[in-house]
Amino acid sequence: DARVTQTPRHKVTEMGQEVTMRCQPILGHNTVFWYRQTMMQGLELLAYFRNRAPLDDSGMPKDRFSAEMPDATLATLKIQPSEPRDSAVYFCASGPPLSGGAVEQFFGPGTRLTVL
């Protein structure tokens, strides 16, 4: 049963520290997404990649966030420096393309980040 995996599952850090979250997409999926979930904003897209190339990162604060795919089996989301307002659950999703350009997305378990 193929699944998206994310590490760490929980992270508590202090303001100003660097945070790195990792995601392993389902083998064969060529599109990877990063979402953030908060009580106030709900689920919002931060960035996504297709065939390892970034296609859209407009939802991501550029000054402190960065997303990369070093290879097809690893996606990373970094926050440097972290702030308390970054506290949220960060989800990674991957999927194969559907017709017309849309993607069926399967989500990982999420990383719950708390910035003190």
Add this chain to the structure above:
Amino acid sequence: AQKVTQAQTEISVVEKEDVTLDCVYETRDTTYYLFWYKQPPSGELVFLIRRNSFDEQNEISGRYSWNFQKSTSSFNFTITASQVVDSAVYFCALSEAETSGSRLTFGEGTQLTVNP
């Protein structure tokens, strides 16, 4: 701009009752996909169903059924004979293949509580 509205913030039912979760969407695209995801207390986002804009056939999967009506821009989800394990937050989501690529726009979610 695409938009998804789940007007019911919380629903509480007693086990074995039927319950319908409403979802209304807005889009200018002719090609789009609609999804439902379940988020149980564990926090994972579980894919339930996708529908493309050209397929208005209703679908049934066990106790779950979905009613897609383009005329009213609705994609409602019914759980028949609800069970305690159905307690979760349910999200409706929209992907516009033409204008926004693979971006998923989520509704605010409906918290369903099924009481024994």
